Amino acid sequence: MSHEGTIVPHYTAAHWGIREVEGTELRHWSEDPFPSRIGLDQLHPHLQRLRVKRPAVRASWLRETSRGPNARDPQEPFVEVGWDFALDLIAGELERVRGRHGNQAIFGGSYGWSSAGRFHHAQSQLHRFLNVIGGYVRHVDTYSLGAASVMMPHVVMPMSKLMVQQSTWPVIAKHTRLFVSFGGVPLKSTQVSPGGVGKHRASEGMRSLHASGAKLVNIGPVGDTLECEGVEWIPIRPNTDVAVMLALAYVINEEGLHNVAFLRDYCVGFERFRASFTGEDGGAPCTPEWAESVSGMPAARIVTLARELVATRSLINMAWSLQRGSHGEQACHALIALASVVGQIGLPGGGFGFGYGSMNVIGSDGGSLRGPTLPQGRNLVSEFIPVARLSDMLLRPGETFTYNGETLQYPDIRLVYWAGGNPFHHHQDLNRLQKAWQRPEAIIVNEQYWTATARRADVVLPATLPLERDDLGYSAREGHLVAMRKVAAPLGAAKHDYEIFQELAERLGARNQFTEGLSASDWLRRLYGECREANPEAELPEFDDFWGQGMVMLDDDVEPQTLLEAYRRDPIAHSLETPSGRIELYSETVANFRLDDCPGYPSWIPPHEWLGSSSITPEVTFHLLSDQPARRLHSQLDASEYSLGGKIDGREPVDISSVDAQRLGVNTGDVVELWNDRGRCLAATRVTDSIRSGVLRLSTGAWLDLDSDGRDRHGNPNVLTLDVGTSSLAQGCAAHTCLVNLRGPIKNPPEVRAFDLPVLR
Ligand SMILES: Nc1nc2c(c(=O)[nH]1)N[C@H]1C(S)=C(S)[C@@H](COP(=O)(O)OP(=O)(O)OC[C@H]3O[C@@H](n4cnc5c(=O)[nH]c(N)nc54)[C@H](O)[C@@H]3O)O[C@H]1N2
Numbered sequence: 001m002s003h004e005g006t007i008v009p010h011y012t013a014a015h016w017g018i019r020e021v022e023g024t025e026l027r028h029w030s031e032d033p034f035p036s037r038i039g040l041d042q043l044h045p046h047l048q049r050l051r052v053k054r055p056a057v058r059a060s061w062l063r064e065t066s067r068g069p070n071a072r073d074p075q076e077p078f079v080e081v082g083w084d085f086a087l088d089l090i091a092g093e094l095e096r097v098r099g100r101h102g103n104q105a106i107f108g109g110s111y112g113w114s115s116a117g118r119f120h121h122a123q124s125q126l127h128r129f130l131n132v133i134g135g136y137v138r139h140v141d142t143y144s145l146g147a148a149s150v151m152m153p154h155v156v157m158p159m160s161k162l163m164v165q166q167s168t169w170p171v172i173a174k175h176t177r178l179f180v181s182f183g184g185v186p187l188k189s190t191q192v193s194p195g196g197v198g199k200h201r202a203s204e205g206m207r208s209l210h211a212s213g214a215k216l217v218n219i220g221p222v223g224d225t226l227e228c229e230g231v232e233w234i235p236i237r238p239n240t241d242v243a244v245m246l247a248l249a250y251v252i253n254e255e256g257l258h259n260v261a262f263l264r265d266y267c268v269g270f271e272r273f274r275a276s277f278t279g280e281d282g283g284a285p286c287t288p289e290w291a292e293s294v295s296g297m298p299a300a301r302i303v304t305l306a307r308e309l310v311a312t313r314s315l316i317n318m319a320w321s322l323q324r325g326s327h328g329e330q331a332c333h334a335l336i337a338l339a340s341v342v343g344q345i346g347l348p349g350g351g352f353g354f355g356y357g358s359m360n361v362i363g364s365d366g367g368s369l370r371g372p373t374l375p376q377g378r379n380l381v382s383e384f385i386p387v388a389r390l391s392d393m394l395l396r397p398g399e400t401f402t403y404n405g406e407t408l409q410y411p412d413i414r415l416v417y418w419a420g421g422n423p424f425h426h427h428q429d430l431n432r433l434q435k436a437w438q439r440p441e442a443i444i445v446n447e448q449y450w451t452a453t454a455r456r457a458d459v460v461l462p463a464t465l466p467l468e469r470d471d472l473g474y475s476a477r478e479g480h481l482v483a484m485r486k487v488a489a490p491l492g493a494a495k496h497d498y499e500i501f502q503e504l505a506e507r508l509g510a511r512n513q514f515t516e517g518l519s520a521s522d523w524l525r526r527l528y529g530e531c532r533e534a535n536p537e538a539e540l541p542e543f544d545d546f547w548g549q550g551m552v553m554l555d556d557d558v559e560p561q562t563l564l565e566a567y568r569r570d571p572i573a574h575s576l577e578t579p580s581g582r583i584e585l586y587s588e589t590v591a592n593f594r595l596d597d598c599p600g601y602p603s604w605i606p607p608h609e610w611l612g613s614s615s616i617t618p619e620v621t622f623h624l625l626s627d628q629p630a631r632r633l634h635s636q637l638d639a640s641e642y643s644l645g646g647k648i649d650g651r652e653p654v655d656i657s658s659v660d661a662q663r664l665g666v667n668t669g670d671v672v673e674l675w676n677d678r679g680r681c682l683a684a685t686r687v688t689d690s691i692r693s694g695v696l697r698l699s700t701g702a703w704l705d706l707d708s709d710g711r712d713r714h715g716n717p718n719v720l721t722l723d724v725g726t727s728s729l730a731q732g733c734a735a736h737t738c739l740v741n742l743r744g745p746i747k748n749p750p751e752v753r754a755f756d757l758p759v760l761r
C-alpha cells in the first residue's frame, strides 16, 4: 500500500494508545487527555537489540535424530538458519505429528495479547492457519477473567456484554454519591484496552467523580489504587473481600434495609442466599465480627458502611484482580448479590461495577462498531483446556479435569505453537511450567523479541512489529478506527506472522485456503470494506480516503448508559440470559454441579494460602500480590526507558509496608529474597505506607532471569505464584493467592542478566 509522498497525518495504534508519527518518532496523540508513556521508544536501539533478527533453531534439537522430550535450557545456544530451512523444518514437524498422533496432539491455544491491529493479530493468524491444516487444541477464557467468564453468565450476564454495557463515567460522576471499590480504581491499569485505547477516559471519569463530591471508599490491601484526595482506605487482608461483602449483606438484612421489591421482582434465590449468610442453614453466620476476624476490617465500620450503601445512591465496584485468586468465582457472585440486596441495580449511578480501573474500556462512552475481524475458519479438533491449565495439560495427558460442570480429559500434546504470547511471563509457578515444557517433542514460537519463551523454544521465527506493517486499529468503545501505516522497514529478516503462516500453508498444500488468494493489503481492504458495510450508520469513508486521512473518529455515545437500566424498566421484555431470566443469587445450575469448592450461593471459602491460615509464621510470611505493572504491558517493553525508570538498580521493586520494613531492618533499595516451596527471586525493596502490613506487591512483567540455582535475579513474581485453578468450576488463574517468605537484605546481590541475548551461532 503506497501513499508515500503525500503529506497526511500519520498515526499508529498500540494497546496503550494512539500515536502520532513523524519519521520514526512516536508522539502522544494530541486529542488524548491522559496519554500513556508506554512504548514511545519502541524503535530505539536499546529495544531493537533484543529483537529476534533471523530464524533460529535450538542447537541440541537440531542435532536430534529422533524427537522426544528436551530440557529446553534457556542458556543453550541457537543456530541461525535461513527462512526456507526453518519453514521446511517446521512443516516437516507439523506433518510428522499430524500423521502420527493427529491434530489433537498440536496445542495452538497460544494465549497472549500480541499487538494491536486487527489483521496482523498473531494469535488469530495462527488459529486460522492451524484450522486450515485440520485444527488444534485450543484454550477457553482468559487469564484476565478466568473465574468471571464462567461465573457471571450463571449469575447475571456473559462477560462480553458486561464489558461494554457498564454505566458510563459521566453517568457515575453525575449520580453516584458513594463509590465503594474493592481493589480501588488503579489508573495505571487503565492505560490499556485490548486492541488499543483512543482517549484515556477513565482518568477523566475518576477526576469528575471526585470533583462531584462523591464519597470514595477503597477496600483492599493496597492504598494507592484510588488516586484522589480524601479517599477512605480500609486496608484488608488479600482474598478476604467476599467475607466483607457477605457481612455487609448480613447487616443490611438484619436491619431490614434490604430492597425487598428488587429481590422479589428481579432476582431468584434470595431466601436460599439469606439462609446461608444468616446461618439459618446451619453454617456460621456472616456477622461483622466474623468478617473482621477474617479480613481485618473493623466490624463497626462494616455496620456503618452497610447503612451508607442503602442510604444514598451507591455504586459497588470490584477490580478484576479479586477473581484472579483462589475461589475467584465467589467474589463475582458476592458482588452481584450484595448489589442486589442494596437494590440499586439499573438506577443511574447505582448498582455494581466490575473493572472500573481494570481497563480503559470499562465505563468508556466512546463509539463502537461491528469491528473488523479476521475470520478464523473451523477447528476440527474439539479438545480444549481452560487457559490457565497449561502445565497440568502438559504434565498429565489423559487425566481428567472439570470445567463448568463437565468432566473432560487433558490431550496428549506433542507439538506446541505459540505466536503473540509469553507463557514464561503469564503463567504461574514457572518452575513447574519449565518441567512441563520439557515434554513436547517440538515447540515453535513466532516472536519479535528474545523473550523467556523464545529462549525455551526449539524453533524461533522473527516476527515484525506493528510499526513495521500496515494494519487497522480498532477496539470496542474506544471510538476510533486507525489506519496504522507502516513506520519503519522490518528489522533483519523479520516477517509478518501472515507471511510466515502463508509459507507454511504452502508447504502443507493449504496456501489458498489460508490466503483466499489475498495479499496482506488486499485483506486490509476486505476487512475494512466488510466493516463499512456492517455499519452503514457510521458512514465510514471509502478505504482510500480512510487510509489517506489516517483515522476515523466515531461519534461518542451521546446517550448516557446505565447498566441494566432496561432490565429494571421491564424485567420481562428485557429478561437476562440466565436460566431464570433474572439475577441468580442462588444458581441451581451451579449447585447441581455439586462442587465442594463452588456452591450455588456466594460464600467465603478460605483460599489455598492466606494470612489467616493457622499454619503460617506471621513474622516472616507475607501475602504476595503480583499486580499489573504501571510502566509496561505485561512483559512487553520491559527494557524500555519508561519501564527501566521504575526499577531500582535494574531490579524490579517490591513494595513493603514501613511497619514491616522497620521490623525486618530493610530500607528502600535493599535487595531482598522472596521464597517459597515453588521458587525464589530477588527484588529491590520499596518502602511505602500504601500497603497493608503483611502484604507485598511485586508487579508482573520483569523478564525472567533464572541463575544456575533456579533463583530469579530480576523480580519475576511468577516463580512464586500458585498454579492451581480458582475452583473446579472455572479453573481460572489464581495468581493473587500466594504466600512467600522474605529474607534480606542480601549483601552483594548478583547483576541482573535478563536482557542478555542467547548465544547465536
Ligand atoms: N502473577 C500474575 N501473573 C499474571 C497476571 C497477574 O495478575 N499476576 N495477569 C495475567 C493476565 S490478566 C494476562 S492478560 C497475562 C498476559 O500475558 P501475555 O499476553 O502473554 O503477556 P505479554 O507480555 O503481553 O506477551 C505478548 C507477547 O507477544 C509478543 N508479540 C507482540 N506482538 C506480536 C506479533 O505481532 N507477533 C508475534 N509473533 N508476537 C508478538 C510480545 O513480544 C510478547 O512477548 O498475564 C497473566 N499473568
Ligand SMILES: Nc1nc2c(c(=O)[nH]1)N[C@H]1C(S)=C(S)[C@@H](COP(=O)(O)OP(=O)(O)OC[C@H]3O[C@@H](n4cnc5c(=O)[nH]c(N)nc54)[C@H](O)[C@@H]3O)O[C@H]1N2
Pocket: 143, 144, 145, 182, 183, 184, 186, 188, 189, 190, 191, 192, 219, 220, 221, 222, 225, 237, 238, 239, 240, 241, 319, 320, 321, 322, 324, 325, 357, 358, 359, 625, 626, 627, 628, 629, 630, 631, 632, 633, 634, 697, 736
Ligand atoms: N499498565 C498496565 N495496565 C494494564 C495491564 C498491564 O500489563 N499494564 N494489563 C491489563 C490486563 S491484561 C488486565 S486483565 C487488567 C487487570 O486489571 P486488574 O485485575 O484490576 O489489575 P491488578 O493490577 O491485577 O489488580 C488491581 C488491584 O487489585 C489489588 N488486589 C489484588 N488482590 C486483591 C484482593 O484480594 N482484594 C483486593 N481488594 N484487592 C486486591 C492489586 O494489588 C491491585 O492494586 O489490567 C490491564 N491493565
Ligand SMILES: [Mo]
Pocket: 142, 143, 144, 145
Ligand atoms: Mo489480562
